[in-house]
Amino acid sequence: MSRKPGGKKNPLLAAERADRNRNIFIQVAVAAVLIALVAAIGIGIAVKKARKDDPGPTPSIAATANPNPSGVVGSITDNGAIRIGKPDAKVTVRVVADLQCPACKAFEAANAQVLADAVNKGTAAVEYNIIAFLDKASTSQYSSRAANASYCVAESDPTKYQAWLSTMFAQQPPEGGSGLPDDKMIQTAKDTGYTDAALAQCISDRKYNKYVQARTRDVMESGIQSTPSVFVNGRKIESNQEIFTPGGLAPAIAAAAK
Numbered sequence: 001m002s003r004k005p006g007g008k009k010n011p012l013l014a015a016e017r018a019d020r021n022r023n024i025f026i027q028v029a030v031a032a033v034l035i036a037l038v039a040a041i042g043i044g045i046a047v048k049k050a051r052k053d054d055p056g057p058t059p060s061i062a063a064t065a066n067p068n069p070s071g072v073v074g075s076i077t078d079n080g081a082i083r084i085g086k087p088d089a090k091v092t093v094r095v096v097a098d099l100q101c102p103a104c105k106a107f108e109a110a111n112a113q114v115l116a117d118a119v120n121k122g123t124a125a126v127e128y129n130i131i132a133f134l135d136k137a138s139t140s141q142y143s144s145r146a147a148n149a150s151y152c153v154a155e156s157d158p159t160k161y162q163a164w165l166s167t168m169f170a171q172q173p174p175e176g177g178s179g180l181p182d183d184k185m186i187q188t189a190k191d192t193g194y195t196d197a198a199l200a201q202c203i204s205d206r207k208y209n210k211y212v213q214a215r216t217r218d219v220m221e222s223g224i225q226s227t228p229s230v231f232v233n234g235r236k237i238e239s240n241q242e243i244f245t246p247g248g249l250a251p252a253i254a255a256a257a258k
Contacts, residue, residue: 056210059151061158072119074158077127079222080215082154084161085125091118091256093249094127096219096229099146099168100134100175103244107228108169111249116162118250123257128165131216131227134175142179145203147212149185152202156194164192232256 061074071086097104118124130150132143154161173179182204230237233256242248
């Protein structure tokens with residue numbers, strides 16, 4: 001039966017309509033919250049991925065930075081090695097090392113002077129791939145911090161790099177300890193003649209940490225299985241006598257220069 005005009009509204013129908021409207025509002029609100037939540041999660045994932053994929057700053061050595069009268073210059077190679085030498089050097093020595101590695105310290109003690117002499121005479125250029133795979137051997141990620149410092153000093157003045165590297169190896173901390181603190185590495189740079197005011201911040205901020213990690217992965221994935229790994233004109237030096245005997249690498253460099 002139809003309701004006469006002007007008659008009273010049905011309270012049950014009004015209540016049902018209110019409930020329906022309320023349910024629709026709740027569903028819309030829940031959907032909006034879910035959409036916002038999904039969007040926030042998506043943004044969070046994107047931000048994390050962007051941070052992960054961000055390669056960070058790349059070290060570089062200006063062609064005219066700190067010109068050396070002897071003609072020794074520095075550069076960063078495509079595989080992240082710090083190349084020290086004269087442009088016309090006939091021999092390339094590649095050294096893959098970790099500043100926390102005891103065997104690398106022994107190699108440096110035996111051949112640092114050989115490498116420095118070869119660079120200064122123009123016989124060889126040395127490419128130092130300083131990587132960081134021994135962070136587990138310290139409580140402060142010393143390998144990574146030291147590798148970062150290696151790029152910082154090389155970028156500041158490559159002509160002093162070999163002296164800094166030798167000093168760092170000479171005071172290598174024992175495995176399992178906290179490693180050298182940043183201020184000690186900064187002081188070592190000062191002791192070897194570095195005066196760049198920006199160097200301390202580069203070391204303490206770990207400016208090139210992401211670059212260090214990426215290059216370390218690249219080097220390890222290229223087939224390097226241990227440090228030190230030493231190559232002369234691409235030939236790997238397998239003899240322990242050449243690597244660990246004082247001056248042992250000199251004959252291999254001299255032979256490659258002929």
